[in-house]
Amino acid sequence: MDFHKRLRRLDEILAEKGLDGALLLCPENVFYMTGAPFIAGSPDTLLYLKRGGAASLIVWSRDYEETAEKVKCAELERLAVGEKPIDRLRKVLGSDKRVGFEEGYMSLNSYKGFGKFMDLVPLEGSVEKMRQVKDAEEVAVIEKAQGITDRAFAKAIGRLKEGMTELEAASELEYFLRREGGSSYSFDTIVASGHRAVYPHGMPGDKRAQGGEAVIFDCGVRVDGYCSDMTRTIFFGKPRGEIMKIYSAVRLAQEGAIAAAKPGVSGRELDAVARKIIGDLGYAKFFVHGLGHGVGLAIHEGPFVSALSQDIIVEGNIVTDEPGIYISGLGAVRIEDMLLITERGCRDLTKSYKEITIV
Amino acid sequence: MDFHKRLRRLDEILAEKGLDGALLLCPENVFYMTGAPFIAGSPDTLLYLKRGGAASLIVWSRDYEETAEKVKCAELERLAVGEKPIDRLRKVLGSDKRVGFEEGYMSLNSYKGFGKFMDLVPLEGSVEKMRQVKDAEEVAVIEKAQGITDRAFAKAIGRLKEGMTELEAASELEYFLRREGGSSYSFDTIVASGHRAVYPHGMPGDKRAQGGEAVIFDCGVRVDGYCSDMTRTIFFGKPRGEIMKIYSAVRLAQEGAIAAAKPGVSGRELDAVARKIIGDLGYAKFFVHGLGHGVGLAIHEGPFVSALSQDIIVEGNIVTDEPGIYISGLGAVRIEDMLLITERGCRDLTKSYKEITIV
Numbered sequence: 064m065d066f067h068k069r070l071r072r073l074d075e076i077l078a079e080k081g082l083d084g085a086l087l088l089c090p091e092n093v094f095y096m097t098g099a100p101f102i103a104g105s106p107d108t109l110l111y112l113k114r115g116g117a118a119s120l121i122v123w124s125r126d127y128e129e130t131a132e133k134v135k136c137a138e139l140e141r142l143a144v145g146e147k148p149i150d151r152l153r154k155v156l157g158s159d160k161r162v163g164f165e166e167g168y169m170s171l172n173s174y175k176g177f178g179k180f181m182d183l184v185p186l187e188g189s190v191e192k193m194r195q196v197k198d199a200e201e202v203a204v205i206e207k208a209q210g211i212t213d214r215a216f217a218k219a220i221g222r223l224k225e226g227m228t229e230l231e232a233a234s235e236l237e238y239f240l241r242r243e244g245g246s247s248y249s250f251d252t253i254v255a256s257g258h259r260a261v262y263p264h265g266m267p268g269d270k271r272a273q274g275g276e277a278v279i280f281d282c283g284v285r286v287d288g289y290c291s292d293m294t295r296t297i298f299f300g301k302p303r304g305e306i307m308k309i310y311s312a313v314r315l316a317q318e319g320a321i322a323a324a325k326p327g328v329s330g331r332e333l334d335a336v337a338r339k340i341i342g343d344l345g346y347a348k349f350f351v352h353g354l355g356h357g358v359g360l361a362i363h364e365g366p367f368v369s370a371l372s373q374d375i376i377v378e379g380n381i382v383t384d385e386p387g388i389y390i391s392g393l394g395a396v397r398i399e400d401m402l403l404i405t406e407r408g409c410r411d412l413t414k415s416y417k418e419i420t421i422v
Numbered sequence: 423m424d425f426h427k428r429l430r431r432l433d434e435i436l437a438e439k440g441l442d443g444a445l446l447l448c449p450e451n452v453f454y455m456t457g458a459p460f461i462a463g464s465p466d467t468l469l470y471l472k473r474g475g476a477a478s479l480i481v482w483s484r485d486y487e488e489t490a491e492k493v494k495c496a497e498l499e500r501l502a503v504g505e506k507p508i509d510r511l512r513k514v515l516g517s518d519k520r521v522g523f524e525e526g527y528m529s530l531n532s533y534k535g536f537g538k539f540m541d542l543v544p545l546e547g548s549v550e551k552m553r554q555v556k557d558a559e560e561v562a563v564i565e566k567a568q569g570i571t572d573r574a575f576a577k578a579i580g581r582l583k584e585g586m587t588e589l590e591a592a593s594e595l596e597y598f599l600r601r602e603g604g605s606s607y608s609f610d611t612i613v614a615s616g617h618r619a620v621y622p623h624g625m626p627g628d629k630r631a632q633g634g635e636a637v638i639f640d641c642g643v644r645v646d647g648y649c650s651d652m653t654r655t656i657f658f659g660k661p662r663g664e665i666m667k668i669y670s671a672v673r674l675a676q677e678g679a680i681a682a683a684k685p686g687v688s689g690r691e692l693d694a695v696a697r698k699i700i701g702d703l704g705y706a707k708f709f710v711h712g713l714g715h716g717v718g719l720a721i722h723e724g725p726f727v728s729a730l731s732q733d734i735i736v737e738g739n740i741v742t743d744e745p746g747i748y749i750s751g752l753g754a755v756r757i758e759d760m761l762l763i764t765e766r767g768c769r770d771l772t773k774s775y776k777e778i779t780i781v
Binding site: 100102103104105123124125126127128129144145147166167168169170171172174185230231233234237238239241242244245246247248250251252261262263264265266267268269285350351352353363369370371389391 | 461464484486488525528529544589590592597604606609628709728730
């Protein structure tokens with residue numbers, strides 16, 4: 064990844080905003096700028112970029128070895144056991160005063176703590192916006208992650224059987240996600256069957272999947288920090304009529320959105336395309352979430368594709384397209400691909416089969 | 423879980439602080455108070471507790487079914503597709519003005535947004551402090567999660583072989599973690615071998631584990647929202663002399679801390695007990711992280727057990743005891759149990775074998 068280029072871009076933003084430097088805490092942002100190893104959601108390493116381009120990483124002692132091996136574009140400030148990051152940061156700051164920060168990430172407590180010795184100025188999502196447009200290397204890594212997901216899902220299907228519990232099905236799927244090379248999961252794998260499939264975040268449990276129930280599998284892996292995200296719905300036993308109609312409706316909506324996805328369309332408009340198809344088929348009130356979201360170092364990031372979104376889709380975005388219909392007592396279907404927005408349309412990064420599948 | 427009791431306690435805090443209500447966003451806190459289903463780190467459902475005890479959950483449409491099934495102690499405010507939570511919150515607030523909030527969790531952006539129509543007053547970690555003392559039901563659930571982890575690890579050991587890759591080893595372990603009943607993982611499973619074991623957060627990769635290398639396995643599952651957390655280090659092939667000494671040193675430190683853990687000890691003192699044992703054996707500078715942390719709905723929560731901690735350990739805390747020694751080029755060992763602090767000492771919730779294990 065071209066970390067120097069990203070740091071230069073952030074330095075330009077510092078100049079535009081008249082800032083002495085930028086303090087980044089969000090682990091995904093710190094990784095994006097430097098390649099420092101990260102655990103999603105676990106703020107460990109601080110990045111301070113001084114105007115002019117000197118980058119410093121304040122690293123806990125335990126993370127030093129791995130960070131030193133991976134980071135070439137920043138000075139490492141290794142904390143001693145018992146030393147506070149904020150004390151080291153003061154030294155790194157020198158006389159710098161006006162410092163950009165992540166106002167959508169930093170807690171009020173941290174804001175007050177850091178604010179004691181610097182003037183914190185919102186970066187207004189600058190880094191998050193850079194992250195929304197993927198370069199060729201990022202696309203390649205995300206395609207690799209999705210390739211692992213596709214191959215693992217195909218292999219797992221061969222081991223799924225009617226009457227299995229959701230947990231047993233999850234164990235088979237994750238076994239292959241690991242074997243194919245997933246270094247971690249993008250999020251908690253969802254396996255939800257029959258009436259439980261109406262829970263969009265249903266964690267697998269002891270329930271058996273059988274009697275033609277629709278079973279939602281929603282999963283992804285990380286490769287080099289980047290996420291894949293895919294949903295397929297398959298049937299355990301021969302499905303009844305209504306759920307087959309729902310499957311067709313979701314598939315039509317999902318493919319309608321693929322046809323409509325291109326630069327210049329708003330997240331709200333793209334959501335409306337899928338929502339109209341589902342509405343025309345009579346299921347409007349059962350499509351109870353947004354159509355999709357950006358994917359990258361975070362599993363959910365901009366641009367968002369929903370009725371509430373104010374984002375415009377541009378070339379280089381990678382967004383999910385995941386309509387769903389959820390009917391209490393009957394069941395649910397969701398189908399999800401990742402779309403790379405290209406110059407004139409999009410390329411579907413997800414290769415898994417979408418025909419009706421019965422095990 | 424006794425959600426009514428927890429809500430009553432928070433209501434008392436509102437009275438003490440002279441607040442009209444409390445707004446909770448942190449998913450672990452919302453679950454703790456109501457049982458609303460949550461994804462760790464993913465803020466979905468808002469809880470507003472009005473002084474006097476009326477609790478309202480503002481729920482996205484997609485989460486409504488599952489929340490309605492599980493929550494009995496709060497009114498549900500179901501958002502329409504396209505409706506903003508903040509607009510619904512304004513209606514729920516009525517004339518309430520002075521509202522407690524989670525100052526260690528809420529971002530500056532959210533603070534400014536909510537602050538437009540209420541006076542936000544820090545809750546000073548009240549809910550997080552309640553969560554640190556586990557009741558009997560919480561202990562039982564965490565023991566169940568650890569029991570799953572113990573059984574899965576024992577079964578996985580039977581499938582591990584010298585020459586396997588870290589990813590293959592992870593696939594075997596997670597297969598059994600699922601089969602034994604883990605509804606999700608507490609965190610990304612760590613499998614790190616040989617020189618890679620010096621990365622405390624090492625994600626499994628293609629590296630083969632062999633030639634007597636020490637391999638760190640750090641894993642846990644969630645049951646009903648609550649986490650387990652365990653580390654074992656096992657050898658792939660017959661280990662050489664120095665790494666065996668390190669193993670003994672870590673084990674002594676880990677057991678020294680078990681003997682010292684009791685109410686009234688500070689997190690800093692308990693850390694120092696283990697650190698002294700490792701220091702006396704000549705490895706002080708290789709123990710590069712704190713001894714442990716609280717575990718519950720979050721994998722890392724208070725009380726913290728480290729040189730920087732200002733926490734005092736009390737009865738009902740569940741803390742990890744996880745010393746480690748990491749030597750560049752040689753390898754690393756970490757051993758971790760979860761300790762329940764009892765009236766006069768502690769009870770080790772982790773039953774997995776700690777003798778030297780060679781596969």
